[in-house]
Every structure is written in structure tokens, then in C-alpha cells.
Amino acid sequence: MIAVLGLIAGIVLGLVLQPTIPLWMQPYLPIAVVAALDAVFGAFRAYLDGTFDERVFVISFIGNVLVAALVVFLGDQLGVGSQLSTGVVVVLSIRIFVNAAAIRRHLFHA
């Protein structure tokens, strides 16, 4: 519940404040968002599995975001930034699909 409230609060805050993304953050924000989404789906799945743990979620959320940003940063430094961010997005997308499938099995048994 608090998670949903927090999500809504964040969206409203973003719409109201209309922040401009700092330049240094611009390449990393989309990847970080995708990584966070992956963590959220993973957490939801774990919750339905009954193995959800808040500490694990917080660490995986922050860890995912940081690692994704780090990978993209490294890619930029190596000159393969766009390819690597594509790769990160693909991997995270696959994980999101797998987690979504598990959630679907839990909730709809299908």
C-alpha cells in the first residue's frame, strides 16, 4: 500500500515539479528507470512466492540502478555506450518478462 502511495506521490511530484534532468544524468536515467522497474517486478514476484524481504528489495533496487548506470558509464568510456545500453535494456526487459510471467502464473494460474 505504502509502495503504491509512494509511486503515485512520485509521479505527481514529477508532473508538478517538471524537473530538468541534469546533463550528467541524462544517459543513465532511462537505464536506471528500467533497472528499477526490473527490481520492482522481481520484488512483486518474490512477494507472491512468499520470499519477499524488504532489505533484499532495497539492496536489489539500489544495486540494480547503480550497476546499470555503471555499465552504461563504462560503455560510454569505452565508446560502446549506445550498444551497451541497448544490451542492458534487452537483458532487463527479458528479466521483466520472466518475472511478469511468474506473477501471471501466481495470480491467474495461466
Added chain:
Amino acid sequence: MPDPSAASRPKAEGPSDGTTSAAWAKVRHAMHPKANGGQLVVGVLFAVLGFALVTQVRSAQGAEALASARPDDLVRILDDLQERQDRLQAEAAALAATRDELLGGADQAGAALDRARDQAQTLGIVAGTLPASGPGITVTVIDREGGVDAALLLDAVQELRDAGAEAIQIDGQRIVASTAIVETPEGIEIDGEPVEPPYDVVVIGDPETLASALAIPGGVLESVRNAGGDGLVEQRATVDVTALKPLDQPEYARPAP
């Protein structure tokens, strides 16, 4: 994972419903607020996620999309734009060429029309269908003794034509290529119309040349005097040949292709 025993059974039966409803119960349970520290941290993280999501979506939609693009992407976008520009420029050049062609065509058509109009006017003056005005002479041929005959008038016309006369009228009759000057018992007829002396001749052309052409020894004026008449020549800056000759549509002749 679902209950292994459920996997071996047909889907819609009890235990599988049991796991599904248990999952839904968990979801419902999660919707009840429990304010402990862990939940708050999770909520804050979700707030951060929502904030970042909205921010990113907004920046990806706006013109900031370019600002956040990578150099590689920017180069690609630039290439695309360059290519598009080249294509559009080529198209613009082709269209401009077509436009010039069309304008030139219109000019040519206009020029042709002007030429045709000029030619029609020239032909109208030659054929006697248009009134003409210009420098020239007037000649009054007085015939006291009836000695001025058609042949003498025709001589005068020929002499004037030799001297470059461009339009001639005699007593209100336009003299053109097909004009006939005929001697009849009643007098002289020009194109079937009787004319009476004195004959008023109006000629457009170079006045000096025309006047001297008539005045040469053994020429028209001398012949008229010999015939018992007289000719008065006046040079004028402007004379008007106003007599018109109706144009007959040729019955047989057609323009050769």
C-alpha cells in the same frame, strides 16, 4: 512456483484455485498499510522510481530528447537530416526547373502572341482592313478635259508603290493588291465604285521620295498635264488613310501546312 500437485491436475480444479486465491489474498493483504520502517523505505524507493519515470518520459517526449541523445545517435540523426535535406534540395531544384520551363513557355507564348498581333496589324494595313496613319503626301488630280483615264491612275498607283507607298486611297477607295481600276463608258470605277474627278489621292510613305517619284520628267504629273489635267502634291507629316476594304474569306485557298 505453483503447488506441484496442482500442475498434475486439470487447471480449473480446487487446489489450483486455492493457490490463485492465496496469491490474490497476498495482494489484498499488501494493500493494507503497515507503517513499519521497511515499508517506508520501499515507499520512498517507489516514489523515486515514479519521479524518475515521469521525468524521463517527459524528457524523451520533448525537444530535450536531442539533448539527452548520445553522440552516435546525434551523428545518425544528423546524417538522416542531411540525406533528407539533399533529397529535398534535389526535389526543389527539379521543381524550380519545371517552374522556369513553364514560365519560359508562358513568355514564349506571350511573345508569339505579340508577334502574331504585330503581323496581323501589318497584314491588316497591307490588305486594307485597318485604317493607317503616318507621314505621306496628298495628291489632288484635277481633270479638266476628261483626259485622265484609268491607265493613268494605275500608272500613278504603280509609281507610288515603286516609291515605297505603304497605304493608298483614291477618293475614299482603298487601293490594295486586288484593286481593279477600270475604264467604263460612265467614267472610272475603282473596285466597282465610280469615282469622279478631282481625284483625291492619299499616300503613306516617305513624303520626299513619293513626291519626287511623281515629279520625275516623263512621270505621272507630266502625263497628267499632257492629258489636260493638273496634279497638286502636298507633303505632310501625318496623313490618314481611313478607307477600308472588306476582307473576303478565301473560298479555295488554305494555308499550306
